[in-house]
Amino acid sequence: MLSPESPLDQVAFTDFDAEETDVISVRRLMWLRFKRNRLALIGSVVLIIMYLAAILAGFIGPYGLRETHAKFPASPPLLPRFVDEEDNFGFRPFVYAMESKVDTKTFKRVLTPNTEVKHYVHFFARGTPYTILGFIESDIHLFHVDEPAKVFLLGTDKQGRDLFSRIFYGAQVSLTVGLVGVSMSLIFGTLIGIAGGYFGGLFDDISQRVIEVLISFPQIPLWLALAALIPPTWSSVQRFFAISIVLSLVNWGGLSRQVRGMVYALREEDYVIAARYASASNWRIIVKHLLPNTLSHILVIATISIPAMILGETALSFLGLGIQPPMTSWGLLLNQAQHTRVLIQQPWLLTPALFVVATIISFNFLGDGLRDAADPFAN
Amino acid sequence: MAKYILRRVVAILPTLLLITIFGFLVMEAPEGDYVTSYIIREYGHGNTEAARIEDQLREFLALDRPVYERFVTWLARFAQGDFGDSFDLRRPVRDIINNRIGLTLTISLATFAISWGIGIPLGVYSATHQYSKSDNFLTTVTFVGLGLPDFLLALAFLILGWQLTGEVLTGLQSVEFLDQPWSLAKLLDLLKHMVIPVCAVVITGTAWVMRVMRGNLLDQLGKDYIVTLRAKGVPERVVIWKHAVKNSLHPLIAALGQTLAWLINGFTITSIVLELPTIQTVYLNATLQQDVYLAGTILILIGFLVLIGTLLADIILAWMDPRIRYE
Amino acid sequence: MPPILSRISVTDMHPNLLEITDLRTHFFTEQGVVPAVDGVSLQVKRGGTLGVLGESGCGKSVTGFSILRLVRPPGEIVGGAIRYYGRETVNGEDLTALDARSEELRQLRGAEIAMIFQEPMTSLDPLFTVGNQIMEAILYHQDVSKAEAGKIAVEMLDKVRMPQPADVIKQYPHQLSGGMRQRVMIAMALSCEPQLLIADEPTTALDVTTEAQILELMRELQDELGMAIMFITHDLGVIAEMAEEVAVMYLGKVVEQSDIQSLFADPQHPYTRALMQSIPKIGQKTDGRLEAIRGMVPSPRSIPTGCPFHPRCASFIADVCNVRAPRLQETKRGHSVSCFLYEDGGGVNEA
């Protein structure tokens, strides 16, 4: 043989011409890959809109969270109209005021429109006061009609509360419970995962055993069992955090295991070994080398586990084991739809489900896009 | 192989103990002592006898003894199949579970069979036709399916069913058949009632199976050995079904382990919404009522099924994959 | 098993077993078209050995895959012809005209043209025994019973010098070493006595000793079975040892094809010459540096205009090499090169 090493191998490495190769940072590459994924982009846009709407709940909904309309319990949607009784079309939406009476024979509530006065829908008009993010006070609403007319885009519940307005207040809880829960899982799972992966030994063995049981155990019965243990005397804020803890208690295992796997692999990488030879402290190695390298994957895993948490909260509240009034959430709004007879009479009560589904699908799209973007083996 | 199985069986014993301890703790967790709440509840049912056997009950349950003794007493009885009584339903837990297991399994096995039966072929089709229109369509459907929680679907189907037929199809039997012996009419009635829950659960299930199957098969189809098979002139059908599919079953079989437990706890909320007479509904009510023996026993049962399922999955995997078998 | 000679009548045999003309295989990726193979022409002589030489990424494997029509989407053969003179010995049949999923092609694969791969560790299905996989190759092409196929499999393993072939047949790929797996691959490829064996860097993943054994084995089996080999490698040493003819590839094109003596004695293309010079010769004094080719192989996504080698070429002719692409032309008997230095009316005379 002429040479043990292939000459062509050497060719490729000599005289490296830097300008011929585009050196793109990993993060930019991820962004480029993410941008190509249309579904992931749609998902992120939908989510951004959802979160904005949740923050601006008071502004978007015409009525307050606890505002009841005593004369309109279980009212079907009362929508703005463009065409009046005489079939005249106009571009300004309006509503007729409704007279609500109980039929003395059937004991059913009947709504009859008073077609004499058109109540136009005012945009950016004053109405019920509200606060945004706890400190911005205002009473300007996206749209509003003057009393005695009402506008219930999605109908009302049996206490006569506007479902449309309440859905956005519910979003505040439903959309944050996932984030709070995931953050708790993240902290807990990452600490245990990194510790287990980096130090190994007995700690690793025990945590792995616990995680194994936790992962394979079905979530819903555990959620139910744990949620049933929350004392009924707790305030609704305490309950909110308790529910987040319940959700993350059941969820941290999977995350922790993945982090551990990555740390395990990274531990053997040259630069970590080099750092160890340079007698860097464990803490320094973890913070400077392991965390940054696992961070993108941790975020991906976190995003992927958010939908399950949102669904968990929805399910618990739906069953009456989750969020309690005066707070509300999508699950709690759906709670009234749990009884079949009610649901059949008032099918609009199911509309919060559309928001749940849209959110979950969007998070799934986003999570998938992020995962593909972070995957170093994708083309 | 036998050695491998033995090793796995021994390995789950500590976990088994862990689960019983956990279950026991859940039973112990509610505040107050349950003999008192039992007596109050019995009183509510008009049974004044209960107060008289209070001391007997306390001794039977070893309530005045330390926790670990209580645990041992309870465990000994549990191991003999005496799961205690349900306070709420006033019957032995064992009878309640026995009564419901039949219909629970009927529904869950039906959903399981349908979602896997549809999901696997569709997943294979999708993967072998990557980038085609039908693949894009199926992938989108999968995405939506995964985002639809079964209990919300069940609610939607319920309304739909009511509008189409004028019947509210909750439960699994119409009232007139409830205490009848089995007959063709009763069977048809059962099937009619099964449509909504099965459809609702099958959609999410199928979507999941399809997605896993497609993803793994695509992974496998990109591997070198597939090229070798094609290069040696093996027909494409055989390349896919005998080799690629077999290699991509791993995660599905691992999931099969959890399916065993799923059979008695899957679609819990759908069960409740549709008022199905399944173990899931009993479990939720027991949790709400703090009916500790009933809830605890079902929880432990689920745990056992998880372990047995995982064991079975491991054995199947070892049987299929020589790399595990010879490790 | 039908002996090879009975299949072909000696009289009207075409001298070449395989002729590739102007083959183009492109990959239509999301980032754009990758012309992995972009005008490859080469011939494999009946019973001879053609070495295909080229740097990593120049399209050697894709050429091999194209012959067996194993290129998968987003890859596609967009032009050229692959004439195979196996059964239809006079006119040959154009493999590019066949449907990739056709029964005709399936019968060709493995039986007439077999292939072995770069990565012995991953080229076998981990879930089936070695015996099962060799038998599969036999059963899909020959009309034999399972038991007979098993016997042939043991014979083949014996032929590739596998120790204890009867035991190995019951083993799974993960129980074998890389060298043993490559022997299994060879046994599998040869089990139907193909006329052409495409060996895609079969020894790259192996250590030097194992490599020598495998090369030795392939030469012996070729003598015994009389098949032709297309030997793909990036290793000049291996080429020197194995090949009678050599095709040198650069960026999806064959830039020079010749018999081995002529190539080593008189390398013509500047790329080939640069390759030869980059080998340290024993006894020759160097100033501590290897003579290497300037620059890097450009990415196949951004292939230079004109002659793809011109940015790195020592004999670059301005306004010629970067404008037009040269054609592969015979400069002397059995030696073709694609370079303006040798083209009639090319740059040499004018410069």
Ligand SMILES: Nc1ncnc2c1ncn2[C@@H]1O[C@H](COP(=O)(O)OP(=O)(O)OP(=O)(O)O)[C@@H](O)[C@H]1O
């Ligand atoms: N599936 C694919 N998609 C896109 N591009 C591809 C694909 N397969 C191969 N290519 C491109 O084709 C070119 C040639 O690849 P090929 O595998 O033939 O190289 P090679 O000469 O065999 O190199 P090596 O010595 O590394 O095996 C590469 O640059 C690669 O980028």
Ligand SMILES: [Mg+2]
């Ligand atoms: Mg290659």
